[in-house]
Amino acid sequence: MPERAHILICAGAACISAGEESFKSALEKELKEAKIYEEVKIIETGCFGTCDLGPVMVIYPEGIFYIRLKPQDARDIVNEHLLKGRVVERLLVREPELKIFLPTINELPFFKNQVRIALRNVGFIDPLNIEEYIAREGYSALGKVLTEMTPEEVIEEVKKSGLRGRGGAGFPTGIKWELGRKAKGDEKYIICNADEGDPGAFMDRSILEGDPHSVIEGMLIGAYAIGAKKGFVYIRAEYPLAIKRLTYALEQAKSYGLLGENILGTNFSFDIEIRIGAGAFVCGEETALIASVEGKRGMPRPRPPFPVNSGLWNKPTVINNVETWANIPEIILKGADWFSSLGTEKSKGTKVFALAGKINMTGLIEVPMGITLREIVYDIGGGIPEGRKFKAVQIGGPAGGCIPAEYLDTPVDYESITSLGAIMGSGGLIVMDEDNCMVDVAKFFLSFTQDESCGKCVPCRVGTKRMLEILDKITKGDGEIRDLEELEDLANVIKNTSLCGLGKGAPNPVLTTLKYFRDEYIAHIKDKKCPAKSCIALIHYEVIREKCRKCSICFKNCPVGAIFKDYDGTYVINQEKCTKCGICFQICPFKVIKKE
Amino acid sequence: MKKLTIEELKKIREKAQTEIQARSPEGKDRIVVHMGTCGIAAGARETLLAILDEIEKRNLQNVIVTQAGCIGLCEYEPIISVQKVGTPKVLYKYVTPEKARRIIAQHVINGQIVTEDVLSTE
Numbered sequence: 011m012p013e014r015a016h017i018l019i020c021a022g023a024a025c026i027s028a029g030e031e032s033f034k035s036a037l038e039k040e041l042k043e044a045k046i047y048e049e050v051k052i053i054e055t056g057c058f059g060t061c062d063l064g065p066v067m068v069i070y071p072e073g074i075f076y077i078r079l080k081p082q083d084a085r086d087i088v089n090e091h092l093l094k095g096r097v098v099e100r101l102l103v104r105e106p107e108l109k110i111f112l113p114t115i116n117e118l119p120f121f122k123n124q125v126r127i128a129l130r131n132v133g134f135i136d137p138l139n140i141e142e143y144i145a146r147e148g149y150s151a152l153g154k155v156l157t158e159m160t161p162e163e164v165i166e167e168v169k170k171s172g173l174r175g176r177g178g179a180g181f182p183t184g185i186k187w188e189l190g191r192k193a194k195g196d197e198k199y200i201i202c203n204a205d206e207g208d209p210g211a212f213m214d215r216s217i218l219e220g221d222p223h224s225v226i227e228g229m230l231i232g233a234y235a236i237g238a239k240k241g242f243v244y245i246r247a248e249y250p251l252a253i254k255r256l257t258y259a260l261e262q263a264k265s266y267g268l269l270g271e272n273i274l275g276t277n278f279s280f281d282i283e284i285r286i287g288a289g290a291f292v293c294g295e296e297t298a299l300i301a302s303v304e305g306k307r308g309m310p311r312p313r314p315p316f317p318v319n320s321g322l323w324n325k326p327t328v329i330n331n332v333e334t335w336a337n338i339p340e341i342i343l344k345g346a347d348w349f350s351s352l353g354t355e356k357s358k359g360t361k362v363f364a365l366a367g368k369i370n371m372t373g374l375i376e377v378p379m380g381i382t383l384r385e386i387v388y389d390i391g392g393g394i395p396e397g398r399k400f401k402a403v404q405i406g407g408p409a410g411g412c413i414p415a416e417y418l419d420t421p422v423d424y425e426s427i428t429s430l431g432a433i434m435g436s437g438g439l440i441v442m443d444e445d446n447c448m449v450d451v452a453k454f455f456l457s458f459t460q461d462e463s464c465g466k467c468v469p470c471r472v473g474t475k476r477m478l479e480i481l482d483k484i485t486k487g488d489g490e491i492r493d494l495e496e497l498e499d500l501a502n503v504i505k506n507t508s509l510c511g512l513g514k515g516a517p518n519p520v521l522t523t524l525k526y527f528r529d530e531y532i533a534h535i536k537d538k539k540c541p542a543k544s545c546i547a548l549i550h551y552e553v554i555r556e557k558c559r560k561c562s563i564c565f566k567n568c569p570v571g572a573i574f575k576d577y578d579g580t581y582v583i584n585q586e587k588c589t590k591c592g593i594c595f596q597i598c599p600f601k602v603i604k605k606e
Numbered sequence: 607m608k609k610l611t612i613e614e615l616k617k618i619r620e621k622a623q624t625e626i627q628a629r630s631p632e633g634k635d636r637i638v639v640h641m642g643t644c645g646i647a648a649g650a651r652e653t654l655l656a657i658l659d660e661i662e663k664r665n666l667q668n669v670i671v672t673q674a675g676c677i678g679l680c681e682y683e684p685i686i687s688v689q690k691v692g693t694p695k696v697l698y699k700y701v702t703p704e705k706a707r708r709i710i711a712q713h714v715i716n717g718q719i720v721t722e723d724v725l726s727t728e
Contacts (some may be wrong), residue, residue: 070629071630095641145625147619
């Protein structure tokens with residue numbers, strides 16, 4: 011019988027690590043004890059997106075949203091909610107300003123302001139059950155293209171929708187497919203790029219974990235359009251759960267005859283294999299990815315020839331990112347006009363962003379293109395914690411850039427973001443507040459790309475290293491004003507002469523911070539001060555002597571014994587011994603230790 | 607499993623859609639069983655099970671069942687309310703499993719209120 015209540019528990023990687031599994035078994039035990047186990051259905055879904063509140067779950071039909079669940083909460087949920095129909099208030103989301111509870115999932119501003127296309131099923135269906143995907147119109151789009159559309163019509167529809175690559179560069183998907191269709195070759199390939207590597211970005215992982223069939227269906231449609239018989243999903247080994255669920259979904263699709271020979275009784279045949287990468291960032295670059303799929307060392311090569319003409323084993327190959335593939339079935343079903351009604355003139359549809367950093371609701375969101383950064387940060391993300399001041403948002407991963415507060419009202423689309431010096435990238439969005447030093451942020455991203463440089467071309471291999479050395483010098487207080495010029499020179503050379511996107515994008519975090527936060531660089535160099543009080547070499551701690559209450563707590567807690575008692579009983583920090591760990595600053599009950 | 611055709615895919619879709627219908631309560635008739643301590647003591651559990659059984663037997667697609675707490679009229683328990691889409695909510699009193707089955711047949715399916723068991727209407 012159809013169960014009267016459906017319990018959707020988030021089984022995304024974040025909720026699992028927050029204890030989802032032990033909560034679920036406690037819940038099952040309580041349901042059995044209350045003898046209502048048969049009346050309810052427990053579904054483990056993909057990521058809801060509210061990663062900060064995990065483990066989370068929703069109980070339907072009411073749609074009640076419970077957060078931060080512990081095994082001991084299971085009893086109340088079963089006895090109060092499921093048996094007696096009383097909502098367990100203490101587990102609801104609380105609206106911080108109004109101090110009211112927000113019981114249902116649709117009331118949360120986080121969900122209310124989203125438009126979900128790529129994430130349409132993530133968090134709503136069981137990713138391990140193909141029938142739940144089918145219930146949500148899954149594989150209808152495939153049926154439609156195989157019976158009602160020619161490959162050219164499919165390509166035309168995708169072109170008309172205005173969909174652009176969601177992996178970063180924003181190349182129009184329909185045009186790529188058209189080139190792939192026209193390319194000469196007896197054999198053609200489709201690749202799904204799931205080598206998501208930007209720090210803080212996890213949208214591709216969440217789609218593969220929460221709705222793998224949407225990617226499979228997208229690839230099937232793409233294969234039909236360009237005339238490919240074989241596809242690969244290139245995914246990194248660091249995503250074991252995504253690999254597990256995708257493998258399972260591929261097998262299910264095969265057993266239903268949705269992959270393999272003569273799909274849905276037509277003469278279209280297609281199969282997908284998984285290729286697991288070792289997690290090198292550069293393998294997200296398409297030519298390096300192809301080399302890796304072929305079993306070679308993952309290094310980029312100069313383009314042209316482009317993969318659409320000569321890709322995998324020198325055959326025409328269309329590569330699209332996970333999120334792009336997941337959009338395809340909806341575009342076919344609902345039509346290009348519907349899709350292109352969302353977004354801006356040149357950027358259509360929606361984009362998934364991973365919110366991270368100094369923001370109240372860290373997690374995953376999908377919003378229409380053209381929404382402003384302010385709406386993302388404040389209306390959906392709930393603003394900056396503890397009322398601190400917004401400083402910048404780093405968008406687009408290590409090849410992206412920092413956008414300062416004065417551009418908060420910029421609409422988010424490919425062109426506007428690029429004009430500010432950042433890139434849309436895969437959609438990593440890291441929010442920074444006044445405590446973040448922008449020189450340090452630039453250094454962090456540059457050290458990431460420097461580390462991940464494959465070493466093939468000189469500008470990237472040597473240039474990023476030199477840039478990093480200069481940044482290191484500046485954060486240590488040894489910078490000179492002419493270093494800034496040299497940074498810019500190096501950055502421009504690297505940008506213009508690197509072989510692939512990794513090198514071309516690597517200077518962006520430095521260039522944007524130099525452009526918008528030059529005064530911070532100058533403060534580091536001239537005043538030897540870090541305005542955000544974050545660069546350890548440029549700060550020091552001191553006890554304000556006249557205010558010291560002589561409680562000795564700092565003295566007792568200093569891990570290196572750098573605090574001593576002076577003749578008058580007050581405490582003093584020995585600057586030579588101090589490692590600037592900040593423990594005394596945090597622990598002083600009277601707040602009389604200053605940080606400068 | 608043998609290969610699917612478009613027709614078979616459609617059949618799977620229809621069947622699977624009924625299975626996940628509890629997840630989209632919008633636009634569905636709603637039966638609420640009041641399950642306070644008083645309700646449970648008066649036999650609301652049995653009433654609830656009878657309702658679920660009847661929904662399954664009759665294969666009703668457009669009905670969701672939820673529970674609510676005590677509404678302060680403990681004497682009339684078990685109480686259920688029925689709200690068909692677009693019509694006012696009706697509260698029924700002393701709903702035994704037998705009465706529940708009748709309410710489903712008469713009110714939920716045919717849209718005729720079972721007047722003698724009504725506690726109040728909205």
